[in-house]
Amino acid sequence: MEYxxxxxxxxxxxxxxxxxxxxxxxxxxxSDLLFQAVNLVFILVVFGHTNLLAGxxxxxxxxxxxxxxxxxxxxxSFFNIWDFTDRYIVKGEMDRILTRPVHSLFxxxxxxxxxxxxxxxxTGLVVMFYAGDKLGLEISWYDPFIxxxxxxxxxxxxxxxxxxxxxxxxxxxSRTDIMPMMYNIGNYGRYPVDIYNKxxxxxxxxxxxxxxxxxxxxxxFLEREEWYTxxxxxxxxxxxxFLIAVTLWNVGVTxxxxxxx
Amino acid sequence: MxxxxxxxxxxxxxxxxxxxxxxxxxxxxxxxxNYTIKTAVDxxxxxxxxxxxxxxxxxNGAGKSTSIKMLTGILTPTxxxxxxxxxxxxxxxxxxxxxxxxxxxxxxxxxxxIAVQESFRLLKKIYNVPDQQYEEHMKDVIETLDIxxxxxxxxxxxxxxxxxxxxxxxxxxxxxxxxxxxxxxxxLDVLVKLKIRxxxxxxxxxxxxxxxxxxxxxxDIEALCERVVMLDEGKIIYDGPLKELRENxxxxxxxxxxxxxxxxxxxxQHLTQEHLVVWEKGESDLVWVASxxxxxxxxxxxxxxxxxxxxxxxxxxxxxxxxxxxxxxxVEGAVRHG
Numbered sequence: 358m359e360y361x362x363x364x365x366x367x368x369x370x371x372x373x374x375x376x377x378x379x380x381x382x383x384x385x386x387x388s389d390l391l392f393q394a395v396n397l398v399f400i401l402v403v404f405g406h407t408n409l410l411a412g413x414x415x416x417x418x419x420x421x422x423x424x425x426x427x428x429x430x431x432x433x434s435f436f437n438i439w440d441f442t443d444r445y446i447v448k449g450e451m452d453r454i455l456t457r458p459v460h461s462l463f464x465x466x467x468x469x470x471x472x473x474x475x476x477x478x479x480t481g482l483v484v485m486f487y488a489g490d491k492l493g494l495e496i497s498w499y500d501p502f503i504x505x506x507x508x509x510x511x512x513x514x515x516x517x518x519x520x521x522x523x524x525x526x527x528x529x530x531s532r533t534d535i536m537p538m539m540y541n542i543g544n545y546g547r548y549p550v551d552i553y554n555k556x557x558x559x560x561x562x563x564x565x566x567x568x569x570x571x572x573x574x575x576x577x578f579l580e581r582e583e584w585y586t587x588x589x590x591x592x593x594x595x596x597x598x599f600l601i602a603v604t605l606w607n608v609g610v611t612x613x614x615x616x617x618x
Numbered sequence: 619m620x621x622x623x624x625x626x627x628x629x630x631x632x633x634x635x636x637x638x639x640x641x642x643x644x645x646x647x648x649x650x651x652n653y654t655i656k657t658a659v660d661x662x663x664x665x666x667x668x669x670x671x672x673x674x675x676x677x678n679g680a681g682k683s684t685s686i687k688m689l690t691g692i693l694t695p696t697x698x699x700x701x702x703x704x705x706x707x708x709x710x711x712x713x714x715x716x717x718x719x720x721x722x723x724x725x726x727x728x729x730x731x732i733a734v735q736e737s738f739r740l741l742k743k744i745y746n747v748p749d750q751q752y753e754e755h756m757k758d759v760i761e762t763l764d765i766x767x768x769x770x771x772x773x774x775x776x777x778x779x780x781x782x783x784x785x786x787x788x789x790x791x792x793x794x795x796x797x798x799x800x801x802x803x804x805x806l807d808v809l810v811k812l813k814i815r816x817x818x819x820x821x822x823x824x825x826x827x828x829x830x831x832x833x834x835x836x837x838d839i840e841a842l843c844e845r846v847v848m849l850d851e852g853k854i855i856y857d858g859p860l861k862e863l864r865e866n867x868x869x870x871x872x873x874x875x876x877x878x879x880x881x882x883x884x885x886x887q888h889l890t891q892e893h894l895v896v897w898e899k900g901e902s903d904l905v906w907v908a909s910x911x912x913x914x915x916x917x918x919x920x921x922x923x924x925x926x927x928x929x930x931x932x933x934x935x936x937x938x939x940x941x942x943x944x945x946x947x948x949v950e951g952a953v954r955h956g
Contacts, residue, residue: 359746366743374732453727455692456720457744458712611694611708614632615687 360463367467375472385473393480396422396547411552416491417579418548423484424578425547425571428511430477436516437469439536442526451613462520462606485578494578507574507588510595514569515543517598520606527609539565546571562587569594621701622796622828623666623689628698630659630684658684660852661698666830668795671822673839673860674832676849677948682832685849686800689830690720703796716745719789723801726781727788728773734784735769738791745792752791759787762817779810786814790821797821799831803838815841836940850948863943871917873908874900875924876932881906889923904931 375382400422404415413421445451445465454461489496522535546567550558561568574591576584636652637643659681666672676682687693688700691707691714700707703717721727728737742752760766763783768776776784782802789797799818803811815838821827833839839846839860846863848856856863875881880903887897893916896909908924910916917935924930 363743366740370729370732370736370740373736449725452687452692452722453725455711456690456715456718458716458746459744460712613693615684615693 360459363459364467367470368472371470371472382473385471386476389474389477390480393426393477397484411549413549413552414492416488420485420488420492420494420579421549421571421575422547423481423486423488424575425511426477426481426484428508428515428570429543430474430481431508431512432515432519433474433477434472435466435470436519437471438465438519438523439540441465441523442530442532446526446530446613449615452615455610455613461610462603489578492579494580500578503577507577507591510592511570511574513595513599514566514591517595517600517602518543518565518567520599520602524602524605524609527612530614543567543570548572566594566598620668621665622668622670622703623664623830624699624701625665625685625689626663626699628659628662628685628688628700629657629696630681630688630693631696632656632658657852659688659695662849662852662854664847664854664857666828668828669822669826670845671818671829671831671843673843673846674830674849675836675839675846675944676832680849681852682849683800686798686830686832690718690798691715716792717794717796719792719794719797721785721789721797721799721802723782723799723804726773727785728781730774731772733770733772734765734776737773737784738769738788741788741791747792751793755793756787756791759790759821762820763787764813779806782806782810782814786817793825795826796828797830799829799833801833802831803833803835811835811838818842836944840940848944848947855947860940864940870909870911872936873910873917873920874932874934874936875906875908875930876900877904877906878929878931880904881928886924889927890920893919895920 397419400415400418403410404418408414410418445454451461454464457464518539519536522539525533525535542565545553545557545561546569549572550561550568553561558568562573569587569591573584573587577588633653633655636654637647638652662681662685674682674686684693688695689702689707691711694708703714705714705717707714727741728734729740738756760769763786765780765783765787768780768784773781773784786802797818803814806814818829818831819842822829829842831838831843844859844861846856846858846860847854883897883899886906886908887895890897890908894911895916898907898909899905900907908920910920921933925933
């Protein structure tokens with residue numbers, strides 16, 4: 358398909374520019390790693406005081422965190438749209454995007470990708486294997502396929518939420534601090550939802566379904582059968598939220614007002 | 619010949635929120651909002667035929683950019699019908715933009731930190747241009763614009779003039795039959811301007827490319843366009859040949875006197891009372907401009923009377939420039955029909 362070949366052309370170009378700024382790339386990967394390490398330490402500190410949290414053990418929590426890193430890194434590599442309003446609406450860059458014969462959202466994904474973040478996938482896998490080994494989890498032949506499906510679902514959930522938020526920019530270009538707040542809320546999906554109260558659990562499942570990025574899909578691999586329904590809903594929720602977001606986007610484009618000049 | 623652009627009753631309104639003043643006002647804004655509707659483009663209609671080069675002029679805020687953005691599919695019209703290259707620009711955007719080229723003078727199409735030719739290659743991919751067509755066409759474009767030596771430099775290292783030429787080349791990668799240029803010569807020096815004009819003329823002749831051009835620099839339009847469309851406050855106030863505009867408006871000539879001593883308006887009016895003269899003060903008390911009919915007896919009469927009475931340091935006879943014509947039209951707010 359046409360878009361796939363455009364995608365690889367951009368990736369090639371991206372690597373070419375990035376390799377000329379090698380130091381930059383290394384610093385970025387390093388700071389990502391540091392950030393992930395801090396999060397892990399946080400889990401370890403909490404479990405320094407207790408052995409179980411709402412029935413989840415330390416290694417299970419670590420496993421969930423490891424899983425979370427994989428879809429999150431994929432999201433972070435391709436959907437850098439947290440500054441969409443500033444960059445594309447206020448500065449009028451959207452004008453340029455709209456004069457090109459490729460879907461506007463796809464172009465923004467291509468322009469804003471940051472492939473360094475994909476390194477998080479490796480970190481996530483390492484963390485998962487470490488925790489899984491301690492928990493004595495076994496891997497069946499079909500598990501990798503289910504893993505890929507759940508990861509894609511989780512990444513789509515994230516992408517859907519953030520695309521939907523970015524479309525606000527088409528209606529109003531005033532500054533909002535909603536994006537950083539959303540990144541914080543996203544972190545709640547890394548912990549088992551039954552440690553929160555009912556309202557938060559409901560919100561994280563059906564309204565801002567971040568739980569489908571971490572705890573729900575992980576529970577399949579942790580063999581927590583009470584959560585299996587949710588685990589297998591992950592791709593469905595991902596696709597639904599993503600489609601809603603793209604629809605909102607397409608409507609938003611028709612409301613685009615352009616930057617004055 | 620077929621119409622490339624067909625616009626009927628095009629209208630664009632922007633709704634904007636006007637905030638009340640003061641803290642109390644801000645509080646009221648939370649509940650009820652005052653919206654003001656600004657009409658940027660107000661019911662305009664025109665058609666452009668294949669191969670025409672049309673100058674689209676107007677003051678800032680006259681609605682030029684807004685209408686260009688509707689014609690290129692960036693903005694959705696509030697009302698009216700647009701057919702460009704046989705398509706509705708906004709509805710069929712992705713298919714439509716393959717048939718147009720766009721240069722926004724204040725906005726770059728190129729990627730900032732990659733080499734120009736890499737940008738071209740990405741655009742070639744985006745527009746899905748076959749290799750052979752690209753080679754043939756771009757070789758010609760690169761040669762005419764003389765950008766061969768710039769191709770392996772990153773865009774951020776180019777001067778404005780160099781960048782602009784590359785932007786033009788980038789807009790033509792897919793050899794579109796219709797080209798929109800919004801302020802393509804803004805901030806450029808004369809030599810680059812001349813090169814760009816020459817190039818535009820050439821592609822117009824060679825490929826029959828239709829060109830719609832907005833600019834503040836009327837010399838661009840004089841050099842390129844036979845037809846101008848003039849906008850004011852969202853309405854078309856003139857649409858026709860540039861020549862006619864000049865003929866109807868530039869009937870007179872101007873004589874600029876530079877005196878060696880101070881002159882006053884009364885004194886000068888008194889001197890030339892037998893002719894129809896409008897006196898205007900120039901840059902200083904010493905410089906005065908007389909606008910007269912383009913009639914030899916009047917011109918020599920005025921010069922004779924003035925030079926006989928006052929010492930002059932310099933004297934110039936000026937044709938009224940297009941720029942001045944346009945300014946006059948805007949001052950009067952409508953176009954006289956001769």
